[in-house]
Structures are given as structure tokens and as C-alpha cells.
Amino acid sequence: MTFSAFRILKEGLTGNTGWKPHWRDPAPKQDYDAIIIGGGGHGLSTAYYLAKNHGLTNIAVLEKGYIGSGNIGRNTTIVRANYFLPGNSEFYSHSLKLWEGLESELNYNVMHSQRGLINLFHSDGQRDAFVRRGNSMINQGDDAILLDRDGVRQHLPYLDFDNTRFPIFGGLLHPRGGTARHDAVAWGYARGADQRGVDLIQNCEVTGIDIVDGKVTGVQTTRGAIKAKKVAIIVAGRSGQVAAMAGMRLPIESHVLQAFVTEGLKPIINHVVSFGMGHFYMSQSDKGGLVFGGDIDFYASYASRGNLPMVEHVMEAGMTLMPMIGKARVLRSWGGIMDMTPDGSPIIDKTGIDGLFIDCGWNYGGFKAVPASGWCMAHLMATGQSHDVAKGFRLDRFLTGRGLMDEEGTGSQHNLH
Amino acid sequence: MRITCPICGTRDRREFYYQGAALALERPAPDASPETWNDYIHLRENPAGLTRDLWQHEGGCGAWVVVTRNTVSHEILATALASEVKKGAAK
Ligand SMILES: Cc1cc2nc3c(=O)[nH]c(=O)nc-3n(C[C@H](O)[C@H](O)[C@H](O)COP(=O)(O)OP(=O)(O)OC[C@H]3O[C@@H](n4cnc5c(N)ncnc54)[C@H](O)[C@@H]3O)c2cc1C
Ligand SMILES: [Zn+2]
Numbered sequence: 001m002t003f004s005a006f007r008i009l010k011e012g013l014t015g016n017t018g019w020k021p022h023w024r025d026p027a028p029k030q031d032y033d034a035i036i037i038g039g040g041g042h043g044l045s046t047a048y049y050l051a052k053n054h055g056l057t058n059i060a061v062l063e064k065g066y067i068g069s070g071n072i073g074r075n076t077t078i079v080r081a082n083y084f085l086p087g088n089s090e091f092y093s094h095s096l097k098l099w100e101g102l103e104s105e106l107n108y109n110v111m112h113s114q115r116g117l118i119n120l121f122h123s124d125g126q127r128d129a130f131v132r133r134g135n136s137m138i139n140q141g142d143d144a145i146l147l148d149r150d151g152v153r154q155h156l157p158y159l160d161f162d163n164t165r166f167p168i169f170g171g172l173l174h175p176r177g178g179t180a181r182h183d184a185v186a187w188g189y190a191r192g193a194d195q196r197g198v199d200l201i202q203n204c205e206v207t208g209i210d211i212v213d214g215k216v217t218g219v220q221t222t223r224g225a226i227k228a229k230k231v232a233i234i235v236a237g238r239s240g241q242v243a244a245m246a247g248m249r250l251p252i253e254s255h256v257l258q259a260f261v262t263e264g265l266k267p268i269i270n271h272v273v274s275f276g277m278g279h280f281y282m283s284q285s286d287k288g289g290l291v292f293g294g295d296i297d298f299y300a301s302y303a304s305r306g307n308l309p310m311v312e313h314v315m316e317a318g319m320t321l322m323p324m325i326g327k328a329r330v331l332r333s334w335g336g337i338m339d340m341t342p343d344g345s346p347i348i349d350k351t352g353i354d355g356l357f358i359d360c361g362w363n364y365g366g367f368k369a370v371p372a373s374g375w376c377m378a379h380l381m382a383t384g385q386s387h388d389v390a391k392g393f394r395l396d397r398f399l400t401g402r403g404l405m406d407e408e409g410t411g412s413q414h415n416l417h
Numbered sequence: 418m419r420i421t422c423p424i425c426g427t428r429d430r431r432e433f434y435y436q437g438a439a440l441a442l443e444r445p446a447p448d449a450s451p452e453t454w455n456d457y458i459h460l461r462e463n464p465a466g467l468t469r470d471l472w473q474h475e476g477g478c479g480a481w482v483v484v485t486r487n488t489v490s491h492e493i494l495a496t497a498l499a500s501e502v503k504k505g506a507a508k
Contacts, residue, residue, distance in 0.1 A: 240463030251459040253437065254488075299435040299472075302465040302489045307418055309431050342459050398459040399451060413458065415437045 001191075002107045022187060023067075023194035028201050031227035032060045034381060035219055037206045037242055038235035039063025041072035041182075041367065042359055044189035044200075045374020046234060046381070051196035053375070054382035059198045060228075062221060064205035068186040071236050071336040071366070076259050076293045078272055078283070079368040080117050080177035081142045084133050087392025087405045088345055089140045094389045095372030096142065096176060102371060108188030110180050111286065117177030117272040118147070118155060120321075122166045126276055130172040137174065145173040156273060159322055166277040166320060177272060179283050185370055209245040209356070216246075216355040230381055232357040237302070237337025239360035246353055250360065251342055251398045253414050255296040256335040257364045258306035260314065262328040264288030278317035279310075290328055292318060296338060296364060298415065306335040338364050342398060344417035345405035348376050348386070349395040357381055358395065363417060421496045422474045422482055432476035438462065439469040439483050442503050465489055471499060 001020050011018055034050065036043045039061045050056040063069075081096035083089045098105075099112055121127050127146075134144035152171045153161060161168045194200055201223070208220030209231060218227035235242045237254045265288050274281035279294035294314035297307050311333065318325050341347065341361035346369065348359050359377045362369060376390035386393075397403045398412070410416040418430040438461055445453045462468075468488050474480050481499035486492060 238465075240461065241465060244462075249456070249460040249462065251461070253461050253463055254465075300437070300463065300468060300470065300488055301491065303491055307430065307491070399455040414461070415435060 003109070022191040023200050026199045026201065028060060028204060028221070028223050028226050029199065031218070032199070033058040033228065034230040034232065035059070035226060035228040036061045036232045036234055037219065038233070039067045039190070039200060039202065040070040040234065040236055041186055041189070041370035042236070042362070042373045042377070043234040044186055044193060045370050046232060046359065046377040047193040047198045048189045048196070049374045049378035050382060051193055051198055053378055056382060057197035060226065061193070061198060061200050062204045062206055062219070062226070063200070063202050066202050067190050067200060068183045071338070072186045072370070073183045074259070074334055074336045075182055075367045076281070076283070076291050077179040077182045077367060078117070078177070078281070079112065079180050080174055081140070082117065082119070082133065082137050082144065082172070082174045082177065083407060084136050085405045085407055087403060088407060089136060090389045091372055091376070091393070092368065093140050093142050094375070095369055098371035098375060099180065099368070102188070106188035106192050108184060108191065110184045110188055112178065112180040114176050114178040115271050115283070117174040117274075118152065118171040119274045120152065120171045120276045121169050122276045123169060127169055134172050143175050145175065147171045147173050155271060158268065158324060160320070163320060179272060182367060189374070206242060206245070211246060211353055214354055216353055230355045230357070232359060232377065232381060234359045234377070236360065236362060236366065237339050239339045239358070243358065246351070246356055248351060252339050252361055253300050254302055254337050255298065255340050256301045256303060256306050257293070257296045257338045258310055258314070258333055258335045259291065259293040260330050260333045261285070261289040261291050263331050265290065265328060275317050275321045278313065278320065280314055280317035280321060282318065289331065290325065296340070302337055304335050304337065306333065338362070340414070340417060342414050343404045343406040343412040344408055346373070346393050347395050348373065348380060348390045348393040350380070351395065418491055418493070420472060420482070420484060420493060422477055422480060423496055423498045424478045424480050425474060428474070428477060432474060433472040434475040436471040436473065439471050441471050442483070442499060442506065
């Protein structure tokens, strides 16, 4: 089932009775060429590109809940390519290009909105750092514009420019940055994969990974054993537990990241804005709610809710930057479980077990990565070779110390990102 | 979340700095293999459920505390001075 203007008109005139479910609900077969554990954004895009780019269609995606029930359906949807380090920058650059063609590729309205991202700075030192980042974005072929104070004022007149403690010096504008509708991305990839023959199997939790003589042979699930010679672990915050089924320990700690949304308001914020002196960033959804967030709660957790200190920090930072936000009422807050690596960068690699692949470590930034992660993971699974733009995402970089990508420059150690 | 410091009593989580898994108490010998050091610095059990981690009562007495807690419910089950735990382990 696809969308078109004609289809919408026809359905509108016939009482919308012709719409069908977007994907089938198949029972698991006994064996597949490849199994993907996890039906989040990354698992679904991997399945889609395995089918689309590599012609592999005898594939199952096994999801323990329902499609879109993980982080893919609970993030703040920022899409950008403003990374700084080699390894990261070419990957996110590739991802943004895929985003720019995604709606026609999937025939799905993912509401990708390139409204511009502005990262504010509040000191000369921060300005220098942003100039450097902007230059590396331009070198990568992406866009960056340095705004002085008046330049920022033209875009964001409602901020407190003269805050005594953190006056605004300027901002780095990334015009192609923006937002998208998170669950539509999952649904679009899910439908596209299903149309190409991929089985999306929901309510199917993987409980074991079968390995014989160092080779993967299949998985155990709550819906029975399923065989496959290739298995991919793509389970975000649950990576540690699923990898443990294969006897692996990962360089990952799971932490909670919270987000908040206010009641619907008239349009006020046209960009994505981030504060440079505290953990706070914000955009406005098409429904009018202000969507904002901060940093992780900073201790290992699997509770899908946050703790008060970070709520307070985010609210304080929001009030500092934009005092009028105090009039808006927060409607909801929630938390998702993030797979944090020591250097804050992801992993797309083979494991020590033949046929077992892993895609994880997305930290708090894996939404924008969904298209390129699937693209590169599919490439790795189909060809056995890392894709050029994902070559840096090695699992062994922590052991060798080569190619660490510590984007924040805080050190490659847990609890620093 | 409130954490009981063995010296100061029950205090708000804001007074504590989080270090991470309590395996930090089992530091390898300086000349141990790269694999052992990688294990210690980077690799984690990352359990959903019971865990033991190290917190410092930074905004209080400064003691390092081993906290046994549940990562799913955030319930704190026990706390002990890291120095005592380390002594116990050495015996
Ligand atoms: C509050 C918040 C805000 C965020 N904001 C942004 C942002 O603005 N920009 C950005 O780029 N990123 C953001 N992120 C990060 C982004 O959402 C994640 O990095 C990304 O969604 C993770 O990949 P995924 O979509 O595949 O994960 P998920 O959707 O979590 O998919 C993993 C799936 O695996 C399934 N699973 C787990 N265990 C098993 C098992 N044993 N068997 C079968 N299935 C299993 C889960 O049920 C889940 O559906 C944010 C995250 C949060 C929580
Ligand atoms: Zn104390």
C-alpha cells in the first residue's frame, strides 16, 4: 500500500475504508538467511537496505514489543551533520544526504523539516571552538554559518541576550539541520522492508543466541527457535543483555535520557536551538508543543523514567536562556535507555563470532543516524566489509586505543559523556 | 533518589558524584595485559537489575561509597564504605 494524492482523495470520498495495515503480521519461519534482533529505527533501516541495496529478502526482524516501541518513538528528533572528528563527520554527512531523499525513497511523509539548527556560544573561547567545528563541517561538504550576536537576534529575538552570567556572544547555524517525525521513520522503513518480503515479527523476544564452533546458527525466542547463518544485534539500550547471550561483554553502559514537552502553543520557535552553558536544547513540534531536553541522568539505569536533578537542571537552563518559557506548562516527560560508549561514538562491526554482527553505542544521538546506520550495517552484513563511511566504528578501538572518536573531548571513559 | 552515606546518613542524590561499576575497586596491576586493562576500563556487565557501583559523597564527607542498587527500579539495597569493602576483599 502506497500513498498518493489520488489515493487520499479517493479514500476521502469513500469513507477511508480502503486503508490496509502497513505491514503483514507473519508467524516466524524456521529459518532465514539473516535475522535482525531489534525492530527500532536501526534494525528496520538495516532490513530495508539489505532488501533494497543487496537483494536479500529472506530476512526476519525480531522485535520483543511492537515496532516503534523503543527509543525510535521517544526521542527529540534532531537531525544534523555537525560532527567534528574524522570517522563521525563523513558518516553523519552521508546520513543527512539520505534523509534529504528519504520521503520519496520510502513514499512516506517523515516530516523531515530542515528548519536550521543554532548552537549558541557564550564566550570567546567557545566562539573559537565553533569556528573550528564550522570549518570542519564545511570541509566535509556540509553547511555552517557563523552568526554574531545580531545575527542570532534576527533569528531568535526572544532569547535573553544580556543574561548577566551567560550573555549570548553568537551562534553556529547549520541550515540543513532540523527535525523529523520519529515514528513515521520507523513506519516508513517497516513498510518498505515488508513490501520487499522481510518478515517483521513483533512480540518476539530473543532469549538466546545459538553458537556452534564459533559460528552463529540461530536464536532462541519466546516464539520458538529460529535458524540463521547471519544474526545482527541492533537493540540500542539493551545491547549489553543481548550480547551477553553470545558470551560477550561490551564497552557499553546504559543510561536514561529524559525529554519534555509543553502544551501546544502558537508558533514561536522556528529552529532547533541549543544553549552553550548548560544542558538544554529545544524545538517546537508541528502540534505546537515545545520539545526540549538536556543530558543523561548520569548513572547506569534501565528505568524508562528520569530523576529530578536533571529535570531541575533542564528547566533552569531553559529559564536562563528564554525566560518567557516559564509561562508554558510542561505536559509530559519521559526517559529512554541509551547505549553509552566510553568515547561517545557508535559501533558497527563484526564480532569475534562468525556471522554475528553488532550495531550499537548510539548514545543520545542515534536518531539522525538511522538511515546511514542501516545503509552501512546492511553493507557489512551482505559483503563482509565495512562501508567506507563507517570504517571508524570499530569494536576493538577501545582495546587498541586507535581511532577513538571522543567528539566532546572529555576523555574516553564511561561516565564522561 | 536518596543514598545512605555510611558516615553522614541518608542524603539527596545531588550530593553524590557517580563513578560507575564497582569493579573500579579491582584495579589490575600496572603491567597487566592490554586485554585485562580494556576489560577493566571499558567493558561492562551493564546489568538490568542488581548492580554495585561507586559513588563519592562529594557534597558531604567525601567518602567513596559502594552502592548496591537495582537499575530497573532505582531501589537502593545497601551501601558500604569503599575502603571497608576493599579491606574485606583483600582478606
Ligand atoms: C529522550 C531522548 C531524546 C533523544 N533525542 C535524539 C535526538 O534529538 N537526535 C538523535 O539523533 N537521537 C536522539 N536520541 C537517540 C535515539 O533515539 C537513539 O539513539 C536511537 O533511537 C536508538 O536506535 P533504535 O531506534 O534502533 O533503538 P530502539 O527503538 O530502542 O530499538 C531497539 C529495539 O530492540 C528491541 N529489543 C531489545 N531487546 C530485545 C530482545 N531481546 N529481543 C527482541 N527485541 C529486542 C526493543 O524492544 C527496541 O524496540 C534520543 C533518545 C532519547 C531517549
Ligand atoms: Zn558522607
